[in-house]
Amino acid sequence: MEIMEHKNLISQLTQGKELAIQLKTHLHPSSSPQEACLFLTEMIQSSFEKALLLLNFNSSNSNNILFPHQIALLEEGLEVEVEESSTKNKRKISKSRDVLKKRKLLPRWTEEVKVCNGTAPEGPLNDGHSWRKYGQKDIHGANFPRCYYRCTHRNVRGCLATKQVQRSDNDPNIFEVTYRGRHTCSQSTNLGSVVFSTQNQISEETNQIQENPNSEILFNFGENNFNLKTEDFSNVFLPCSFEEPMMDPAFIGGGSLSATAVSPAASDAAWDWSAYEGGDEGGLQRVQSSGESDMTEIISATTSGTNSPICNGHWDFSLDNIDFDHNFPFDSLDFIS
DNA sequence: CGAATTTGACCAGA
DNA sequence: TCTGGTCAAATTCG
Numbered sequence: 368m369e370i371m372e373h374k375n376l377i378s379q380l381t382q383g384k385e386l387a388i389q390l391k392t393h394l395h396p397s398s399s400p401q402e403a404c405l406f407l408t409e410m411i412q413s414s415f416e417k418a419l420l421l422l423n424f425n426s427s428n429s430n431n432i433l434f435p436h437q438i439a440l441l442e443e444g445l446e447v448e449v450e451e452s453s454t455k456n457k458r459k460i461s462k463s464r465d466v467l468k469k470r471k472l473l474p475r476w477t478e479e480v481k482v483c484n485g486t487a488p489e490g491p492l493n494d495g496h497s498w499r500k501y502g503q504k505d506i507h508g509a510n511f512p513r514c515y516y517r518c519t520h521r522n523v524r525g526c527l528a529t530k531q532v533q534r535s536d537n538d539p540n541i542f543e544v545t546y547r548g549r550h551t552c553s554q555s556t557n558l559g560s561v562v563f564s565t566q567n568q569i570s571e572e573t574n575q576i577q578e579n580p581n582s583e584i585l586f587n588f589g590e591n592n593f594n595l596k597t598e599d600f601s602n603v604f605l606p607c608s609f610e611e612p613m614m615d616p617a618f619i620g621g622g623s624l625s626a627t628a629v630s631p632a633a634s635d636a637a638w639d640w641s642a643y644e645g646g647d648e649g650g651l652q653r654v655q656s657s658g659e660s661d662m663t664e665i666i667s668a669t670t671s672g673t674n675s676p677i678c679n680g681h682w683d684f685s686l687d688n689i690d691f692d693h694n695f696p697f698d699s700l701d702f703i704s
Numbered sequence: 705c706g707a708a709t710t711t712g713a714c715c716a717g718a
Numbered sequence: 719t720c721t722g723g724t725c726a727a728a729t730t731c732g
Contacts, residue, residue, distance in 0.1 A: 501709090501724070504721090504722065515724075531723090
């Protein structure tokens with residue numbers, strides 16, 4: 368077995384073991400809420416699934432090495448290129464030859480981003496990933512054009528994540544952002560995840576937007592509040608966001624990290640956009656508001672297309688019950704993706 | 705000068 | 719045939 372895959376496999380299995388240990392601690396009657404346990408079980412499941420994927424791949428391709436982003440692509444059912452170690456010749460493996468159709472099946476979801484102050488012409492938010500604009504189109508019946516962005520690292524790392532940004536007809540301050548595909552590039556430049564607004568899952572079969580019945584999460588990072596609506600906590604902590612050390616020690620220790628469900632009606636007001644000013648691609652650049660707090664970091668908004676039992680109903684989740692410092696080693700979750 | 709953006713052309717699906 | 723999504727050459731930017 369190739370060293371890289373062996374390492375990946377060990378990493379997956381080790382992580383599964385560690386998560387199981389954490390789950391065990393949370394199963395104590397006086398411990399964390401059920402949602403936290405469910406979240407951990409999902410992480411464990413994901414870990415073992417990927418380990419199995421590695422094993423399956425090895426059994427039929429004993430000479431090939433799979434890198435993390437390629438694993439992610441395989442999971443998406445997409446084509447990946449592998450370089451045969453012996454000949455250096457590239458050949459393609461795939462679960463399906465029809466890449467375009469597969470691309471169409473990538474998870475897709477929308478967010479409505481409200482911009483209160485300042486201007487944000489196109490691509491209104493810095494969501495932690497770097498995007499390159501590749502097109503703009505006037506949409507029939509819409510007052511504003513739709514802009515198309517793809518991941519900057521698409522060519523280098525094969526990241527197929529794209530997003531579409533369109534200003535709302537009803538409220539020019541609202542941008543409808545449709546994401547498609549997960550980032551496999553691990554280029555999340557920021558720490559965690561912030562979703563500024565409503566997220567609606569788009570059904571892959573019916574192509575219809577499904578109202579997201581889920582609640583928001585308000586992250587309190589010291590003096591800064593992050594209002595997060597999410598349908599799935601595991602979506603928020605998307606694998607690719609973890610590929611690099613995610614929780615800066617200063618970040619973890621710097622504030623009382625807590626997440627509480629709040630009324631959906633309070634959605635848009637909680638994020639203080641006034642702390643930001645126009646930046647790249649009409650986006651928002653972080654302004655150091657207090658000089659001493661690292662909590663003003665924007666956390667990348669990333670979600671996946673999966674539905675989780677965690678998200679059914681209100682998510683009353685307090686991180687007080689999860690010790691990020693010791694029991695929740697986010698910085699070691701680089702195995703995912 | 706390389707990277708990012710713009711914009712018309714092209715293509716696939718409805 | 720129309721529309722949305724992507725490509726790629728031209729242009730602009732840093």
